Amino acid sequence: MHVMIIGAYGSAGSAAAEGLADYVGGAVDRLTLVDDGEPGGGLCILNGCMPSKEVLSAAAHRFQVRADDRLDGEPPTIDLDRVVERKNDHVERFAAHRRGAIQELSEREGIEFIHDTARFVDDQVVAIDGEQYAPDYVVIATGSSPKVPDLPGIDSVDCYTSKDVLDATELPDSGVVMGFGYVGLELAPYLAEAGVDLTVIEHDARPLDEADPVFGDELLELYREAFDIDILTNTWEKRVEATDEGVRLHIEQSAGEKAIDAEGLFLFTGRKPTLDSLGIEHTSLRPREGWVDATMCAVDDERVFVVGDVNGKEPILHVAKEQGYVAADNIVAHHTGERLDRYSNIHHHVVFAGASVYPFARVGHTPESAEMAGFDVVTATRWAADDGVFKVKDVPDGLARLTVDADTGTVLGYQGLHAHADSMAKTLQVIVELELDVREVPDRAYHPTLPEILDGLFRETVAQLD
Numbered sequence: 321m322h323v324m325i326i327g328a329y330g331s332a333g334s335a336a337a338e339g340l341a342d343y344v345g346g347a348v349d350r351l352t353l354v355d356d357g358e359p360g361g362g363l364c365i366l367n368g369c370m371p372s373k374e375v376l377s378a379a380a381h382r383f384q385v386r387a388d389d390r391l392d393g394e395p396p397t398i399d400l401d402r403v404v405e406r407k408n409d410h411v412e413r414f415a416a417h418r419r420g421a422i423q424e425l426s427e428r429e430g431i432e433f434i435h436d437t438a439r440f441v442d443d444q445v446v447a448i449d450g451e452q453y454a455p456d457y458v459v460i461a462t463g464s465s466p467k468v469p470d471l472p473g474i475d476s477v478d479c480y481t482s483k484d485v486l487d488a489t490e491l492p493d494s495g496v497v498m499g500f501g502y503v504g505l506e507l508a509p510y511l512a513e514a515g516v517d518l519t520v521i522e523h524d525a526r527p528l529d530e531a532d533p534v535f536g537d538e539l540l541e542l543y544r545e546a547f548d549i550d551i552l553t554n555t556w557e558k559r560v561e562a563t564d565e566g567v568r569l570h571i572e573q574s575a576g577e578k579a580i581d582a583e584g585l586f587l588f589t590g591r592k593p594t595l596d597s598l599g600i601e602h603t604s605l606r607p608r609e610g611w612v613d614a615t616m617c618a619v620d621d622e623r624v625f626v627v628g629d630v631n632g633k634e635p636i637l638h639v640a641k642e643q644g645y646v647a648a649d650n651i652v653a654h655h656t657g658e659r660l661d662r663y664s665n666i667h668h669h670v671v672f673a674g675a676s677v678y679p680f681a682r683v684g685h686t687p688e689s690a691e692m693a694g695f696d697v698v699t700a701t702r703w704a705a706d707d708g709v710f711k712v713k714d715v716p717d718g719l720a721r722l723t724v725d726a727d728t729g730t731v732l733g734y735q736g737l738h739a740h741a742d743s744m745a746k747t748l749q750v751i752v753e754l755e756l757d758v759r760e761v762p763d764r765a766y767h768p769t770l771p772e773i774l775d776g777l778f779r780e781t782v783a784q785l786d
Contacts, residue, residue, distance in 0.1 A: 321347060321350075323340055323350070323455055323456065323651060324455040325337050325340070325352070325354065326354050326438045326459065326461065326462060327362075327459075327462040327463060328354060328355045329355040329357045329361055330355075330357075331363075331637055331640045331641050332461040332641065333461030334362070334418060334422060335627075335640070335641040336459050336644035336645070337422065339644060339645045339648025348430070348652070350431075350432075351432075352433075353431065353432065354433075354434045355433075356436055356438075359419070360418060360435075361414060361415035361418045361419070365415050366411060366415065367483045369637055371486045372506060372507070375403055375507075376509075376672055378398050379512075380676050382395055382396060382397075382398055382513045383513055383675045383677060386513075388714055400488060400489045404486075404487060404489050434448055436448050437597070438598075439597065439598060441599060442603065443604055443621060444458055444624070457623050457625065457655070458623065459627060460618075460625070461630060462598060462630045464593055465591060465593075466589075466590075467589050467591050467592040469589050474560055476560075477560055478585070480584055482588060492516060494518075494519075494583045495518055495583065495584040496518075496520075496569050496580050496582040496584075497518055497520040498557055499586075499587060499589035500522045500588070501590060503588040503590070504520065504527075506673065508520060509673075509674060519582065520543075520549055520550065520551045520552065521569075522552065522553045524553065526539070531680065531735055532735060534701075534719065535719070538717070538718060538719060539680070542673075542717055547674075552571065554574060556571060565581065566581070566584055567581070567583075568581050591629065593629060593632050604621055605624060609632070611626075611631075611632075614663055615646070615661065615662055615663070616631070616646055616663060617654070628644065634665075636668075649661065666683065667682060667685070667733075668749055669681070670741075670742045672742065676742075677715060677739065678715070678737060678741075679736075679740075681741040681742055681744070681745035681748075683749050683752050684723070684733030684734065684748070684752040685732040686723060686735060687699050687721075690723050690733060695727075695732060696725070696727060697726055697732065698781055699723050699724070700724075700776070701720070701777075702773050702777055702780070704716055704717060705717070707772060707773050709772060713770070715738070718736070720737070721735045721736075721777070722774075722780075724758050724784075729758050731751045731752055731757075732752065733752065734752070734777075739770065740770055740771075744770075758781050758782055759785065763775050763778050763779055
């Protein structure tokens with residue numbers, strides 16, 4: 321059996337490669353890894369998770385110095401040249417590590433790596449540098465790209481995407497932000513700390529669709545008060561035009577239409593699957609909603625598996641990796657006539673909001689999603705300001721909420737918008753995935769003390785159960 325992975329440098333593709341490598345010499349006779357990336361590494365390493373943390377750390381340091389009234393003097397400015405220089409250095413190291421891992425795999429017998437562009441010319445027929453390959457199975461792992469909205473005038477103006485922001489050594493004095501999902505929530509505070517006067521367009525009454533409304537409301541207040549960002553809610557973009565000073569965005573609100581002038585336009589309007597150069601039109605594959613099933617198999621061709629951002633399911637790093645491993649096992653299962661496993665995962669998202677000082681994390685259910693799934697629930701909510709440790713550490717904003725099955729005591733979900741919520745999410749992930757009864761979760765004093773907010777949630781829900 322010959323398997324080809326297109327997009328082997330990315331998180332999903334490298335996971336699929338690692339998973340399939342274990343079968344080479346057995347069920348897999350030949351494994352071909354293909355990627356034209358330069359320097360190679362996939363979205364997370366090059367333009368996503370890792371470099372964004374780099375710039376957010378600079379914003380976090382400035383924010384905490386600026387917000388701490390115990391410190392005197394002017395806050396420091398962010399040196400964009402040094403931020404980008406350090407970011408690029410780290411990214412090259414991370415990319416080199418990923419390239420090294422793929423190179424190490426390709427040194428095994430039966431595995432080859434081709435650093436070039438792959439393009440379908442027929443069903444399961446792939447052309448690479450003039451040569452055609454007909455593998456038994458193909459794994460598509462080509463990731464995602466910034467999505468540019470279909471807005472009148474958008475082609476006439478220069479825009480900053482998330483990649484542009486990560487590479488920027490100069491930024492405009494003012495900007496308008498389109499897109500207030502996880503990318504906008506993470507990068508807006510960085511821009512604000514870097515000195516950009518921001519206006520953000522939010523279509524709904526609040527951000528954070530996946531959370532209870534109180535979390536979105538808390539974020540709105542934090543961004544408006546702590547970061548001085550002007551957020552226009554229930555607002556829609558109508559058209560955009562270039563001006564001598566930059567851009568003019570025409571918007572619609574309940575009170576009517578108005579225009580916003582700014583020097584720069586920031587597009588954080590989501591991402592789309594990277595398929596344009598793959599030659600999909602030469603195959604029976606028809607990308608659309610539901611074109612990849614839970615086994616990671618394309619519904620139009622059972623010998624094509626699609627993993628990571630490109631399948632449009634859930635563009636999250638850990639999900640992409642898990643999908644890659646599932647696809648590897650399912651390819652072998654399909655080849656040997658065995659049942660394919662369906663991939664499912666506990667909801668586990670983290671948004672590094674508030675310059676990563678106040679990250680948002682959700683694991684498992686919210687009360688609403690739990691009730692929709694048929695559970696009767698009890699909940700507990702604690703505000704960071706009510707726990708002394710958050711005050712003494714000067715991170716007093718935010719809250720946390722626990723959702724528990726009222727009948728069994730099983731912990732169903734956690735939402736946290738507070739300092740170190742990202743780290744605490746791992747604890748809750750283990751609790752939720754193991755379906756632990758909240759009454760069995762240890763409640764005792766321990767260090768560090770910041771997670772005592774979790775103890776409070778455990779105690780309150782146990783009290784309701786009892």
